[in-house]
Amino acid sequence: xxxxxxxxxxxxxxxxxxxxxxxxxxxxxxxxLIALPGGQAEDLAYSLMNTYGVxxxxxxxxxxxxxxxxxxxxxxxxxxRINFLINNAxxxxxxxxxxTSPERIDQIIQLNVRSTVxxxxxxxxxxxxxERSYVMNISSMAAFTPIAYxxxxxxxxAFVSSFSxxxxxxLSGTGLSVSVVYPGPIMTNSNTARRxxxxxxxxxxxxxxxxxxxxIALEKTxxxxxxxxxxRMNRLNHALxxxxxxxxxxxxVSREVKxxxxxxxx
Numbered sequence: 519x520x521x522x523x524x525x526x527x528x529x530x531x532x533x534x535x536x537x538x539x540x541x542x543x544x545x546x547x548x549x550x551l552i553a554l555p556g557g558q559a560e561d562l563a564y565s566l567m568n569t570y571g572v573x574x575x576x577x578x579x580x581x582x583x584x585x586x587x588x589x590x591x592x593x594x595x596x597x598x599r600i601n602f603l604i605n606n607a608x609x610x611x612x613x614x615x616x617x618t619s620p621e622r623i624d625q626i627i628q629l630n631v632r633s634t635v636x637x638x639x640x641x642x643x644x645x646x647x648x649e650r651s652y653v654m655n656i657s658s659m660a661a662f663t664p665i666a667y668x669x670x671x672x673x674x675x676a677f678v679s680s681f682s683x684x685x686x687x688x689l690s691g692t693g694l695s696v697s698v699v700y701p702g703p704i705m706t707n708s709n710t711a712r713r714x715x716x717x718x719x720x721x722x723x724x725x726x727x728x729x730x731x732x733x734i735a736l737e738k739t740x741x742x743x744x745x746x747x748x749x750r751m752n753r754l755n756h757a758l759x760x761x762x763x764x765x766x767x768x769x770x771v772s773r774e775v776k777x778x779x780x781x782x783x784x
Contacts, residue, residue, distance in 0.1 A: 521573070523599040523648065524548040528581060528637065529607030531557030534656070534704060537732040538604055539566060539574075545736075548573040550598060552590075552607070554580060581607055581637075582628035591640045601648040603641050605634045605655045605678075610671035612778040623670050630674035635681060645694050653696045654739045655682040659752055661700060662759065666772035667779060686744055697739040701731050702752040726752075 525542045529535035531553035542549050543566040551574065553559035559576035566574040577594065579586045594600075608630045611622070638653060645651040660668065661675035682698035689696060703725045726749045734748040747753045759767055 521599065522548050523601035524550050524573070524575075525602035525604065526550040526552065526594070526600050526641070527604045527606060528552045528633070530576075531559040531562060534701070534728045534731060535604075535606040536562065537728040538606060538736070541729070541732050541736060542602075543570040543572045543574060546570070546572060547602070549575075550594060550600070551576045552581070553578055581633040582625060584632075584636075587633060587636060588640075591637065595641065595644050599647075600641060600644050601651040603638065603645065603653045605637060605653070607633065608656060608658075608675075610658075610660075610668065610674075612667050612775060614667060614779070615669050618670075626670050626674055630671070631677050634678055638681075638685070642689075642694070646692060649693050651694045652739050653682075653685070653694065654735060655696070655698045656735075657682070657698050657700050659700050659702045659747070659756065662756060663764070663767045663771055665775050666768070667775050683744060695739070695742045697735075697742075697744055697746055699731075699735045699739075699746045699748070700752070700756075701748055702726065702755075704728060704731065 525547045527535055527538050527542070527549060530539045530549075530551035535551075535553070539549050539551055539562060549563070549566060549572065551559045551563055553576070555578040557578060559578055563574035563576040566572060575598070577590055579590050581587055609626055610630075611618075611626075634655060638655070641653075645653065655678050657678040658672070658675040660672040661679045663672065665672045679698050679700070682696055686696035731748045735746055738746045747756055762770075
């Protein structure tokens with residue numbers, strides 16, 4: 519009897535990715551965890567196996583390294599059957615563009631854009647081997663408007679949104695369903711928490727626990743829903759912001775985001 523298929527999760531050692539790993543394992547799904555070296559993904563995999571009785575494997579490498587990415591994915595796809603891909607890994611930050619290093623800008627593009635596309639591209643043939651399979655790409659509420667003092671991050675998340683929805687249409691009629699998730703603010707660490715708090719009430723609007731975001735995203739992705747905005751306040755905010763002229767939205771959002779600079783280490 520063939521082994522049950524696996525769910526592959528990137529950025530799986532902390533924050534939302536870790537929560538995806540826990541909830542998938544709790545539901546009896548085998549998991550493959552990809553994280554940076556030193557991210558304790560191996561400890562998490564061991565804990566998931568002992569706690570939930572699933573198969574769990576950790577691979578620690580840098581997704582922005584093209585050679586490592588290609589070689590590791592070739593090994594993973596040759597060894598495991600994968601029917602669910604969660605492209606969760608991403609990075610961002612807040613700073614004036616002139617004060618942001620070229621290396622940091624390149625890192626955002628390589629992780630948020632290139633690795634998402636290349637992982638998805640390499641896994642599609644394997645995902646299509648299953649009667650039913652899924653791709654979940656994590657975008658952001660930031661994808662819905664340009665933002666000063668972030669510039670590259672929302673642009674990268676808008677790319678993830680466009681890529682995901684275009685891919686979904688291209689694969690319609692197959693058993694592979696593509697969904698894109700737009701989380702609002704997430705307090706994944708102390709630095710993020712300080713930045714969210716710095717924005718006051720507006721910054722905390724739409725704030726949800728990672729467990730809630732992961733639960734909603736998993737449920738709706740498996741239901742075949744293409745666009746997933748977790749949280750009533752986030753959906754309301756998106757609807758209201760859509761009514762405003764772009765210049766007004768840009769000014770409002772950018773003014774609030776500028777308050778984060780004090781807390782953001784670039």
